Amino acid sequence: MGVINLADGSQADCERAETLSGEKIVACKQCGTCTASCPNIQDMDLPVRELMHLVQLGRLDEVLASRTPWVCSSCLQCSVRCPRGIDIARVMEAMRAMQLRARKGRLSPAEVVDPACADAPPILLVSAMRKLTG
Amino acid sequence: MSLLYFPGCTLKNKARNFDASTLEVFSALGVELAELERWNCCGTVFSMADDDLMLQLAPLRNLLRAEQQGGGELLVPCSMCYNTLRRAQRFAAADPERLGRIRDFMYDEPSAYRGDVEVRHPLAYLRDRVGLERVKQAVERPLGGLRLGAYYGCLLLRPSELAVDDPARPRVMEDLIAALGAEPVEFGQRAECCGAYQTLSWRAVTLRRTYEILGSACAAGARALLTSCPLCAYNLDQMQREAVKSYPDLCAMPVLYFTELMVIAMGLGWKPEWSALHEVDPQPVLDAAGA
Amino acid sequence: MATEDKLVTIHVMGEAFRVPEGSTIMTALEYAGFQLTTGVGCREGFCGACGTLYREAGDYKIKGGLACQTVVTDGMHLAQIPFVPAAKPVYDIEALSPDEEAIKRIYPEVFRCVACSTCTKICPQDIQVMDYVQCLMRGDIAQAANISFDCLRCGLCGLRCPAEIVQYNAATLARRLYGRYLARPSERLERRVEAIARGDYDAQLDELQGLDADALKKRYYDREIKTK
Structure with missing residues (x-):
């Protein structure tokens, strides 16, 4: 039996992320292919590889404070290229889901009324709300 | 011949050129597309959280509608709809217990979801079934x-x-x-x-x-x-x-x-x-x- | 009702009452001694004021009904839902178009629908609520107006919606858009409006206004009803 250090909540948090994502996050060996593959990396404050490492360590507070999961556009390049077979996009989804379920959405439906989005098609509205509103 | 067709929401407004051109092209190639009589949003952007079955209902309900209308193949031109429908289908099929819960939730439907509709994209359909040689002849x-x-x-x-x-x-x-x-x-x-x-x-x-x-x-x-x-x-x-x-x-x-x-x-x-x-x-x- | 000898047990917000079999929830509540000052309206199934949630004995399903139309069953648990909180946006129908953009501008949360069908399951009017929400998302205003036509705005769909959509308000917008932009003009209606404006009915209206209550009642009940 491993010892769960409740002081930093680490192992429990890592396990929670694994359950929610359905992925074996501890299998990540930090090669960085994900970071190199990500088309949105320039706008992320926490590179994908580092995010995976923090999740492994159970330091979810730092992950959830970063904008990286919100900048991810679920394109799956990291997932198809991961040499360890981890569907990393699902880990990003888990990070978003944790916050959306705590009603911490990135987007409010009222924002899409912005005139800049006047001609936004339903496919854009629905996908943004699905991923970014809680 | 006739083929079941799922347009998706945006093909009914901002992308109606995609809808109309798909129907025309297939008709010209001898395939009449029959739009599903009842359909809903595909569920746009497959939801990846492992425990959230609610967000899989939209795509699976569409597949159920296709089953109710005879099943077989369903042509889906929008990449997003195609992707969401197929991933949801795989997600549901991956675990019998999960599949059971999804079926149970849709108790108000006249039939239970089976999951055997084949979702096809027009690009693959044109290549594999119509044949690009035939397309070439139609130019x-x-x-x-x-x-x-x-x-x-x-x-x-x-x-x-x-x-x-x-x-x-x-x-x-x-x-x-x-x-x-x-x-x-x-x-x-x-x-x-x-x-x-x-x-x-x-x-x-x-x-x-x-x-x-x-x-x-x-x-x-x-x-x-x-x-x-x-x-x-x-x-x-x-x-x-x-x-x-x-x-x-x-x-x-x-x-x-x-x-x-x-x-x-x-x-x-x-x-x-x-x-x-x-x-x-x-x-x-x-x-x-x-x- | 008191002459009925067979009684059944219902549970109103957890408290058991013996009420006559065959009565509606509304008459049962009054039989049990509740004085209804809210959650009651026309008593005829038209106004939507008496939305009620209930479960029947041995069934996990939660159901929606109008208290004035739903007959009690033995072992039923119920609570009236006289009101569901929802802001009513103010909009200028002339500034909107009958398409999905109008829905996006006034009720953007409609696009959060996950097609779970919970709204349809609860609707006391058996409206395919989810289907009209889906029509709104794709901009089929005419079909949304058509499907939602029998809505009484009882609010139960909006209460149950996991996407937190206020379906009945969005449907009202759809019907208004339909009326303003899509409905075929009615020549008869237009002729009648012209006639009223011209004053063709002024004398008859004056006469009605001069009648007392009893005379008005007699006129009402003796009126000629044309059926097609």
């Missing part, structure tokens, strides 16, 4: 060697299990372009994300993606892009007017649905109102066909 206005880039984006190729072609090196859209008498141009960003829903959130992401994708296609010599996704079309076409403010050297070019290109080349009659649905005027493509 009446060959596109005069116009250089065109096939933009696949994410949803036609990832995850690999549902890719419409070899996900590492797709060629189905290039082959279609060649069959229509144009010259396909491969470019580095053809399978990289357009920014997707970030247009409403991290707008800078989409603006840069638009700039980079167009730049990549431009550098390879493409004069226009082809897509099968209304979200890619919006980000690559409509967003050009905003992207050019951040990137003055943006390479402007028209973005068309592959079925629109087929309508042009097959001489089926471009509808003037389709042009209004494009931000960048597709006229150069029409001119290439002498249309």
Whole structure:
């Protein structure tokens, strides 16, 4: 039996992320292919590889404070290229889901009324709300 | 012959040119598309949380509707709908217990979800069932060697299990372009994300993606892009007017649905109102066909 | 009702009452001694004021009904839902178009629908609520107006919606858009409006206004009803 250090909540948090994502996050060996593959990396404050490492360590507070999961556009390049077979996009989804379920959405439906989005098609509205509103 | 058809929400408004051109092209090739009598949003953007079954109901209910209408194959031209429907189908089938809970939730439906509908994308259908040779024979206005880039984006190729072609090196859209008498141009960003829903959130992401994708296609010599996704079309076409403010050297070019290109080349009659649905005027493509 | 000898047990907000079999929830509540000052209206199934949630004995399903139309069953648990909180946006119908953009501008949360069908399951009017929400998402205003036509705005769909959509308000917008932009003009109606404006009915209206209550009642009950 491993010892769960409740002081930093680490192992429990890592396990929670694994359950929610359905992925074996501890299998990540930090090669960085994900970071190199990500088309949105320039706008992320926490590179994908580092995010995976923090999740492994159970330091979810730092992950959830970063904008990286919100900048991810679920394109799956990291997932198809991961040499360890981890569907990393699902880990990003888990990070978003944790916050959306705590009603911490990135987007409010009222924002899409912005005139800049006047001609936004339903496919854009629905996908943004699905991923970014809680 | 007749084939069940799922248009998806956006093909009924902003992408009605995609809807109309798909119906016309298939009809001209001898396949009558029968729109599902009752359908809902595909569930746009497959939800990846392992425990959230609620978000799988939208795609699965559509597949159930297809079953209720005879089942078999379901043609889905929108890349997003195609991707969401197929991934949800795999998600539900992966675990009998999960499948049971989903079925139980839909107790108000007249029949239980089986999961045996085959979701097909028109590109794969044209290649495998109609045959690109037959498409070639149907061309009446060959596109005069116009250089065109096939933009696949994410949803036609990832995850690999549902890719419409070899996900590492797709060629189905290039082959279609060649069959229509144009010259396909491969470019580095053809399978990289357009920014997707970030247009409403991290707008800078989409603006840069638009700039980079167009730049990549431009550098390879493409004069226009082809897509099968209304979200890619919006980000690559409509967003050009905003992207050019951040990137003055943006390479402007028209973005068309592959079925629109087929309508042009097959001489089926471009509808003037389709042009209004494009931000960048597709006229150069029409001119290439002498249309 | 008191002459009925067979009684059944219902549970109103957890408290058991013996009420006559065959009575509606509304008459049962009054039989049990509740004085209804809210959650009651026309008593005829038209006004939508008496939305009620209930579960029947041995069934986990939660159901929605109008208290004035739903007959009690033995072992039923119920609570009236007299009101569901929802802001009513103010909009200028002339500034909107009958398409999905109008829905996006006034009720953007409609696009959060996950097609779970919970709204349809609860609707006391058996309206395919989810289907009209889906029509709104794709901009089929005419079909949304058509499907939602029998809505009484009881609010139960909006209460149950996991996407937190206020379906009945969005449907009202759809019907208004339909009326303003899509409905075929009615020549008869237009002729009648012209006639009223011209004053053709002024004398008859004056006469009615001069009648007392009893005379008005007599006129009402003796009126000629044309059926097609």
